Amino acid sequence: MPKHLIHLFCFLISYAALAQMQAFKFQDVRITDGPFKNAQDIDLKYILDMEPDRLLAPYLIDAGLPIKDERYGNWESIGLDGHIAGHYLSALAMLYASTDNQELKTRLDYMLSELERCQNKNGNGYVGGIPQGKIFWERIHKGDIDGSGFGLNNTWVPLYNIHKLFAGLIDTYHYTDNEKAKTIVIKLGDWFMDLIEPLSDEQIQNILKTEHGGINESFADLYIITKDEKYLDTAKKLTHKNFLNPLLQKEDKLTGMHANTQIPKVIGYEKVASLTNDEELSEAVKYFWNNVTHTRSVAFGGNSVGEHFNPVDDFSGMVKSNEGPETCNSYNMLRLSKALFFNNNDVSYLDFYERTLYNHILSSQHPEKGGFVYFTPIRPNHYRVYSQPETSMWCCVGSGLENHTKYGELIYSHSNSDVFVNLFIPSTLNWKEKGIELTQNTQFPYENQSEIVLKLKKKQTFALNIRQPKWAEDFEVLINGKVQKIQTNPSSYINIKRKWKSGDNITIKFKTATHLENLPDGSNWVAFVDGPIVLAAKTSTEDLDGLFADDSRMGHATHGKYIPLDQAYALVGNKDTYLSKIKDIGKGRFSLDSLELQPFFEVHDARYQMYFQTYSQEEYKEKQALLKQQEINAAALEAKTVDKVNCGEQQPEVGHLYKGEKSNSGFSDDKFWRSTRGYMSYQLSNKNLQGKFLDIIVLDELKLDNVDISINEKPAKIISTKDKTIRINVSDMEVIDVKITSVDGKPTPRFYELRILKE
Template sequence: MARVANPGASLLPAKPKPLPLAAVRLKPSDYATAVEVNRGYLHRLDPDRFLHNFRKYAGLEPRAPIYGGWENDTIAGHTLGHYMTALVLTWQQTGDPECRRRADYIVDELAEAQAARGTGYVGALGRKRKDGTIVDGEEIFPEVMKGDIRSGGFDLNGSWSPLYTVHKLFAGLLDIHGAWGNPKALQVVTGLGGYFERVFAALDDAQMEKLLSCEYGGLNESYAVLYSRTNDKRWLKVAERLYDHRVLDPLVAGEDKLANFHANTQVPKLVGLARLHDLTGKPEQRNAATFFWKTVTQHHSYVIGGNADREYFSEPDSIANHITEQTCEHCNTYNMLKLTQQLYHWQPDGALFDFYERAHLNHVMSAQNPKTGGFTYMTPLMTGTKRGYSDPNDDPFWCCVGSGMESHAKHGEAIFWEGEGGLIVNLYIPAEAQWQTRGAQVALETSYPFEPGARLTLAALNKRGRFPIALRVPGWAGDTVQVTVNGQPVTPAIGNGYAVVDRRWKAGDVVAITFPLELRLESAPGDQNTVAVVRGPMVLAADLGAGEGEWQGADPAMVGEQPLAAFTPAQGRATYATKGLLRPADLTFVPFYSQYERRSAVYFKRFSEAGWKNEQVAFLAEQARVKDIAARSVDVMHLGEMQPERDHNLTSEISYPVSYRGRNGRDARSGGYFEFSMKTKPGPLVLQASYWGSERARDFDILVDNVKLATQHLENDQPGKFFDVEYPLPEALTKGKQSVKVKFVPHDRSSAGPVFGVRLFTAKPGATT
């Protein structure tokens, strides 16, 4: 069917809304399996273990021991908020009464803890004092109210991202109230909202901006929702004051200054601004959210729809330089999909759901291991890197475990949309739904994205009549879609990425759509010769074998003028063999998301035959150099980045994360220091630190287990570039140890660093220390 210039856009509703999740039931598919695996995981979790600190810090006896991982750190409590939301979503998606019972139980427990405190505050977050003891985190807020605000970006006066944790609790309570009207949930969240309203009211604008330099999640969104539920304008005032000028002002102005910002810290701020626009109508809020979405999806995203390297945005259109083992934090995509739905509500555009579908299929679905129920933190795209899933029996309770339990509770939430009497199908996922507006029951049958099409049946229709049904036409499908009604070809109206059939419908009618699922290559932003293979919405990956052991192979490269001609279908769903294309050997391509416990290659350097001959020696030499460094590395410390600093037990005083020329690091000012642990192994070792070559004069000491290893002087050493300095370690410093502490201490009236990464690796044979 050729695309015709019909006014399809005029048949779409101005402000569509999704059918309620409770009205949608998934039919058998990988999505339905994910929901059931996740439901089992939620059942295995113990609410009383999440509630341990809430009761303990309120002076009540805990009913169960606390969980480990992040829940046993100063960020304790964030997972309970996620868990509450996941219980609500699972109840809506499946009707599971146990999920609703648990959610109500948690609210009762929180209400008791809040009443015992008597201040409106309720929480589990901790505060680490200088002597290392962890106490009730509430004690930081009176300090904040006095203007004593000490933050390194994620730490606030000794507590880890406390307002982020508060936001998760807010969101969980609001979701429970919104789902079935639990009045006690609104009571608890109102008390909590009043507590922090008083905290913020004590701060002037400069102090507030300093406070908001520490991650605060989507707390602005929660206050906006609280306002919409209560119509109390005090909450709207707080929501609008939760505005980080440093990040948001450039977005309002249409400027991309995202490089070196922690990605997931920013996305929820824009979700909140979008929600605020719905309440205020202020154009700058909508403009910032829209510009941010376009900027991230078009200039900062990988082929699977995720973004960020080691949790941080890089320079725009530089993805090809950031294909690492630390790409695509799941929380980022979880929040980007929320933002996508918000933008779609303002104006239906199929391009929004082209992104949604890609990220949902390739990233979200890869982030849960259906065998175990575990979740990824990062989804690595570096060749040969296996995914690391959480152990559901010994959970670390990362942030991405929390967003994971939400994401896999709601795979039916964005399939069907409605407005002005019409229906929109945005995702081709097998499902049934009750469409209350028309008194209809609809069924969507499809094997997409493995097979090219879907059938929508109006199984029941109590309110017959003329209305439009819009089926999304993915942007990659071009003009070759075909639409039928009851098996007969029709010519739909085309507009805004939809094929729209507007007619009088009756029960039993079937509308179907088909489109090609052809292979294509997509270049990574920043290098047209770094490519990935895509089939329809699905990213394919070269299968490199089981995840056990270490990856020792060479990164495969594509060589040839017509790469796609070398692909032929093979046995298996969306599986292809290659012939004569890859160097050093051909491989089989499979759906990327399904590589749960296997190693993959997603991005490939592409060469012509002549180009490969010219580049082969240099290309393979560079591969060998990188692998040699990786093979000899014992531990790597990415300074200035949240999770690596947590993993390496970083402690500091008068020390700050920095970013420059696309790299993150950390410095320490006079009187301060930063110290972290690094793993060791027997034998001669070398400590390597990276610096910027155009620093002004400064001096600092480097200590290993409090023994001075070296004094470093920096002063315009290698102008205009980064450089590395190697410090051989005396074996006496590491002998018999599994780890050492590395410390950077500035001289008086000087600075230490900035240091843009530290690596510990084995010395080459023959080296002496």
């Protein structure tokens, strides 16, 4: 073929055959239109509504410096003091890099100057907002350690807390090249290494029993920044062996575990594996990712119920709960998916990333009023709660601040010379080093096509690789209006290599199909999914109690009534007829009898139904009658309950001021529990003296020989002990401090639940 003719090669390539993929800088990509741009703008307003001096107050208090404004309330004043500031640094840095908004830079510089001032005042490299931090860390340094899951020496997840600051400083340096952030985080890292230097491996593993975020990843990042091996050695030292070892053996031990305690650890493992070429560790990470995404995630990408991994063969607890998948989990699963995508040359990781981005992350912020979602229930006819800048300081507010700043991170990627289009999101790319600019115009998911226009400084030859998603049908590529001959294959790239000129127009067209997805347990609950978009129906605006959260400890969870499950819309008929019930009415919407299905990320300020039960005509009446009776029984128990604690679960325990020594928690026979060889205590509330009895339920043979129980520092008035339940009279007590103490250090039974009852 003559050299002066254009050589056009359109063929399919697998990601594994590509040169090493790299991310573009945030500065190179701009979101231009659509729901993602709106979400970014709404997040910007929320970020600017927050007050840096209030976020910094815990750090000034701990450093012994005068505060400039009162610290925030909520979680920022009851033990997790200072954790939001680390997320705030990350959000400021990423959104500044993504928008060049100068107010964000001003705030970022101010946050860093104040943290530097606190660090200098402390004098040893430490900076933190943990309550009575100096006393706490000195105990750890001396080897005085008692880890019990969510508490370390009765302090609420302090390593998780300080990891947020590590991550915020590292992100600031990574995304903005800020040298002050680098200096602060290196000093902080050196302080932490000095802190744990005297500790044995056993003592460090005891610390790692508690939730510690991605502290191992932070030290891997410090190694990347400094190239000093001591930081990589520390990252390895901070490996939680009891959690990792089953993954290395490809054993699923995740059920019952607190989900977001585990995912950040794995992100750290993935980074260490890539830095050390540890293939065994890398395979363990992939095993975890596959397990969570394929057997533990629902249609919109989220996982867990009440923050814990539920059994893979039973999602009924999630269907019934108001505490569905936690947004932090998806935040971290996307971070893990992104890392695996870049480090393994495997485009299939983008299928999960895209699904979760559109359906969980995008839906987790109110598109008009702002505010972040903690739990996304899949319970039919339930709803979500949104944070407010002045009242809500949950972990999902911290990750939420970040989620909507970085939508440009994976729209495009590149090898040494070629461009890859990964997502169909309106945006621009400016690859300055290569003189390549492109604009992507699309209304997806409301329109099944995308147009890319090139702007080049000169004609040049490179490959434009366009991802064909797993869900895309009849995939078609046109260049300057001419259809190209391509070989298509889902979850791969269409590779178009030619000499491009400025103004070249590439149009991508495809079709989507609507399908049903069962819950991973194979039960009869299904969701409608169109392409990658999960559909749901608004069902009512009745009793949206606490829709915008107050400052209560559990303000992130819904308080409105449960609509019985037997009243939810169900699909009745043969399997072949379920899909035929919906009719496409345009703009991503479908009619389903009296309901209208729409993209879930559009559903706000309402109760909704995402999952539908399927029945044959023959089984409908019988199964509905059984479901109705189950709902009646559950509602009757809740109606006579004044307060309760589920032992061994983070939110109920922290919300009831759990304290303990030599205490362990676990998950057995589908139940959480806690036991002790020291003591464990909770504070319950008997509002308006409605409750008459406190029932304490155990999972083992009920013997009180090894247990002392006190109520408000007095011996408990035990009425009865039968059916593994201890009943105590609390009729005249409004605040009930329950303390369970081991006798002579003997192990207590496993305690399952404490419940105050009206009768």
